[in-house]
Amino acid sequence: MKMVTAIIKPFKLDDVREALSEIGVNGVTVTEVKGFGRQKGHTELYRGAEYTIDFLPKVKLEIAIAADLLDRAIEVIRGAANSDKIGDGKIFVTDLEEVIRIRTGESGREAI
Amino acid sequence: MKMVTAIIKPFKLDDVREALSEIGVNGVTVTEVKGFGRQKGHTELYRGAEYTIDFLPKVKLEIAIAADLLDRAIEVIRGAANSDKIGDGKIFVTDLEEVIRIRTGESGREAI
Amino acid sequence: MKMVTAIIKPFKLDDVREALSEIGVNGVTVTEVKGFGRQKGHTELYRGAEYTIDFLPKVKLEIAIAADLLDRAIEVIRGAANSDKIGDGKIFVTDLEEVIRIRTGESGREAI
């Protein structure tokens, strides 16, 4: 199993979730995060003083997935989250050793 | 060492934390997240218009732990977080290569 | 590639980010989290009743990094985040199998 972590622009969240549903991925955990990267923030004036926004609002999706679905998942996330602008985000993949469903105690693929 | 990530219902947080303390796990990092899974959201009416809550509030616990404590930790988390209802959440386990305590520079088990 | 996850005190965020920039790390994802550890919370009085703050505000940084930069990154994070007080936080290192840049589809080191 793999843990796919995607950092995307907030307004793409619904699209990505729907795209994942379509390939049968029905579980996602979402976190509001702030991102710092190539996409630069901007400087604002507030009462005549400078106000730098370094961090941009992003959304992080964590998706536990069976290894064989990985490529397909990456593909649909890219498809839905891409707006061809800097700052569209990243996908990170790590190995997931075990998954347990709290309610039933099921583990492994069953639990996803 | 292992990183245990548990997604649970928010009102179970105190119980889980206490249960972990009892087995000697004293460090936890908690994040408010929104979960999407089998437990479905619901549709509300606001001023006569529909209002769908797709994401449900969940809490994510991240717990770095020595490998030998893993089974015990999973057990007590399940015990404390289980309410026998859909949406009770998941436990994910990944491998943790290294831990460093910032203050002292200790690493490995010492640092947990 | 490695994923470095650092839990630090919120007021150190700017220092750590700048220190990372200096060694060429330009991407960071930041999450506001609540930490529970050795650094104990405190008990307050509100209207004469007790009010325990168990969880302390922390900030979590996630940094995807090439393996060869790992030691250097840990070092500068420690340097910038250390205040020699309990609760300064931890650094966790896990293996990162793959990184994909959503916009371009680049993967691996290119994508970081």
Added chain:
Amino acid sequence: MENQIFELQYAMDTFYFLVSGALVMWMAAGFAMLEAGLVRSKNTTEILTKNVALYAIACVMYMVMGYQLMYGSGGFLLNGIMGGDTLVADALKSSAENGFNGDSVYSGASDFFFQVVFVATAMSIVSGAVAERMKLWAFLAFAVVMTGVIYPLEGSWTWGGKEVFGLFALNFSDFAGSGIVHMAGAAAALAGVLLLGARKGKYGKDGSVRAIPGANLPMATLGTYILWMGWFGFNGGSVLKLGDIASAHSVAMVFLNTNAAAAGGAVGALFIARMLFGKADLTMMLNGALAGLVAITAEPSTPTPLQATLFGMVAGILVVFSITTLDKMRIDDPVGAISVHGVVGFFGLMLVPLTNTGATLMGQLVGAGVIFGWVFGASLVTWTIIKMLMGIRISEEDEAAGADYAECGMEAYPEFTNTGK
């Protein structure tokens, strides 16, 4: 020309009532903001709904029957309030008969307007004490009975000048309603709270008292300022006449003393909380200011400004002890309403004989006893019946999720708190 003077006096006193009434109406906003600030965000929409609805219900019920029950004038459905064609002639005639001696003269409509906002005040006190766990519709059912019957009857024995159940006359002085309005509201609240029980998690099994902080202290502070301002109408209007030197001076003293008592209450509570808890407790200071206001309400015209300040200060100290004591007794009152309006309302009644020689301690005690006994008893019966019919407490699950979700299906701050979208 005498008629012209009289017409001006009529106009002035009517306007004075209307301005005072508008200020008391404004107190409804004060209660709503205070309570909305002191509950958790998940119960905020519901407490706002209760506050707006209870005010509206009070206005309807007092028109339908409350005013007639209390004062025996105006008629049911207020059908006698309009005046009609002979209004001016009647007023001038009765005034001529009195030799234009400057008796209180004003439009009956202005009197109703001033009185109706008092009913709403009494009912607003209840909503705070039962917050975060009482069912919305059960609460509104109680509001119908309280504003239609319980308060008007009690009011009829006191301000209405009628005998208690036709048995005896109360010899009792309560200028603007420390007892008749505030303690009455608190008595109804106490009955509800006893039946309801405490919020889940408020008291530990080990006897510990846990804080449940309010979600929005600026809002609570704003509510207190609004109440403070509105109170000038509440007490100031209760002189009932403006249009001669003695009355006008009395109104001015009332404004001055009302403000002084509130200031004293804030100072008193600030310092005692500092001593007891080691910190400046904003919410206690707000309660202290309100306590000063409640305490002076029973007699704001006779104390000197210094006395008013000191009375307020003692009230501010008293309210802090009362709040912590009620907590020890596990009487859970999220906003401190029972302490502020009940305990201090009683205290205010007892202060009257100190500066008003027309009042006796015994008379005050009997009056307070009758008011408390009737309102508490009648409320307990009413709450019990409502409990049997529809239940008064929301389910444990709804309480955990918040009354907003269960009762109103709507969050107060959907973007500021983490609730899923």
Added chain:
Amino acid sequence: MENQIFELQYAMDTFYFLVSGALVMWMAAGFAMLEAGLVRSKNTTEILTKNVALYAIACVMYMVMGYQLMYGSGGFLLNGIMGGDTLVADALKSSAENGFNGDSVYSGASDFFFQVVFVATAMSIVSGAVAERMKLWAFLAFAVVMTGVIYPLEGSWTWGGKEVFGLFALNFSDFAGSGIVHMAGAAAALAGVLLLGARKGKYGKDGSVRAIPGANLPMATLGTYILWMGWFGFNGGSVLKLGDIASAHSVAMVFLNTNAAAAGGAVGALFIARMLFGKADLTMMLNGALAGLVAITAEPSTPTPLQATLFGMVAGILVVFSITTLDKMRIDDPVGAISVHGVVGFFGLMLVPLTNTGATLMGQLVGAGVIFGWVFGASLVTWTIIKMLMGIRISEEDEAAGADYAECGMEAYPEFTNTGK
């Protein structure tokens, strides 16, 4: 001595106007809070900016030309309002000529003050309806035209007593402005909304209507309380005279009925929303209270309190249906302004003949038609010109990011929402 009585009457009526005007000015805060509470947090700074700015612009434009256009007195730039050295002598002389019969006498400055806040009210209605998507500067440009020309002309045909474009006189009764102020504001808003289109995401392609919850319901509730309070000045001041028995009584009835109608509206909307949606919808109840206020505004002095309550109740029910109907027609009005002020404003006009025998249904219909036709038409032209010159809608990207960021460069709640720092 007659002069002295007259001086007092002058002072009293002037003060009455000033107090009423201050209460109406306060309504500007009510609109600002209501709208700020009902939009999303990312559009809050901008709606606040619009509200403060439109009030300021209304004050300037009405001084420059509006008052003169509407009433033909005061002069452009109000240069005739100061009175000057002969003020007192003039007033006493004209009063003596009238035999001191108690005609309306007061300072022209107080009249202007009372009138100017009405203009601002009309304009405030617009800002809510076009919220979350209209350009700030386009809106302010419209405000200049609306408060300088469109409203004053319409007002001149009605309260100003002039003929419509010199063609015919309106025989039409609108006590405090259900039509002249509220429906007029709604007509201007409707024209804007039709040109603007709905907010992105409000209506699904499948015809579904999506909720876009307001970010801060306590703020919206506070705004409603403020409006409720300010309305006592709005309607109460519109009797235009206080200083005799009949007038004073009339003012008192107006206060009483205004309050009763609002209470009725809240109750009506609360129950109908409960029946339709199964929950207590706070925002609908707030709209219901406002609907009650708008409905009674056309004639608050002649109904009995019971009638006023019932009129309010019907208005409260009507507004709920109106809001859901407009949504079905895909007319997107984030705060319900068109329903509350437009639909119910019209309803209020139609109620007048029921209690005021001086008004006819036909007269009311013609008046309503003229007001709506003129304001809607003139607004449509104005909005269209502005659209051509500078555009009226913010870009899709700005709408997604929020008008606050694009127009004001400033967040309303920078620490409560997740926007990067």
Added chain:
Amino acid sequence: MENQIFELQYAMDTFYFLVSGALVMWMAAGFAMLEAGLVRSKNTTEILTKNVALYAIACVMYMVMGYQLMYGSGGFLLNGIMGGDTLVADALKSSAENGFNGDSVYSGASDFFFQVVFVATAMSIVSGAVAERMKLWAFLAFAVVMTGVIYPLEGSWTWGGKEVFGLFALNFSDFAGSGIVHMAGAAAALAGVLLLGARKGKYGKDGSVRAIPGANLPMATLGTYILWMGWFGFNGGSVLKLGDIASAHSVAMVFLNTNAAAAGGAVGALFIARMLFGKADLTMMLNGALAGLVAITAEPSTPTPLQATLFGMVAGILVVFSITTLDKMRIDDPVGAISVHGVVGFFGLMLVPLTNTGATLMGQLVGAGVIFGWVFGASLVTWTIIKMLMGIRISEEDEAAGADYAECGMEAYPEFTNTGK
């Protein structure tokens, strides 16, 4: 019958004072909301605590000694304010001696009530400027001295009509207190700010000025509306008499011009900020409206409405430049109080001779100099003593964690911000 007229006049003027005073009291809420909205959330409870407490302290200290020091009437502890049995007879007698010529007559209690709220206003100005870093208890200690001595002495030389330290009489005109109240408050604030230093992080080492955005702009906007409304009482009540044609007209002009100046100030600041910063800066517009109000306060009765609007506009522009200039001088004032009340207060004094022929530029300059010199000097000494005794600045750690936690142990918005639970 003459007595009856006189009694009515007495009642009317007393009521006018009380209504005005209640409006000024309301300004306390305005300052509290404005400041609570413009600080960061972690310092909100503390600024609210300061505001409520300073108002309470002002009321107590002015009663104890301030009023007596300033006007030499009422007595220490206000023991002479009650009037007593001969009140009516005395008033009628002195009035008869004056031939009922309509001199200012009203209850001394109403005068005190009106004056006491002015003291609180002056002190409220200070709290904003020293926000986010000053110790709570040090601030309250200063409030005792400021409201008990510094302000009353300064007031005695001006409105109190006494000589400056018995040396010379000020020939100086300040209608409602641009200088006596507003600039005085700003002078005390400036002294405090200079001793305190800037908030950590406000100024970069490289000379850059960093923005520290306020946490709740709707709250700040509400505060501005409240102040705007309350200002009608502040300026309107300062005519000191209502009950004759000339006075009533003057009060009306004051209301009109006060409103016009605020509107002008908002417009001026909105446009200049647009030109300078390229965006509509809401907080600057709020400051601009307040600047308009402060500027007109020194003389609101003589300008034409057009002049009032223009004065306000210039003030609104001036305040924007003042705020950015102070920032360049590294004088850190989180809410802009020194600019709004100090710089514009001085500007307002200088405007008086333009429309009031009784005032001279020299007289105004001397008066302004004396007020500023005394208040700034006395405050500097007081702040220094307090600094030596208990320190005036919270520790760096507490500043980082927020004054709420350190001083009040309580968060203002515990559920909206991430602070651990």
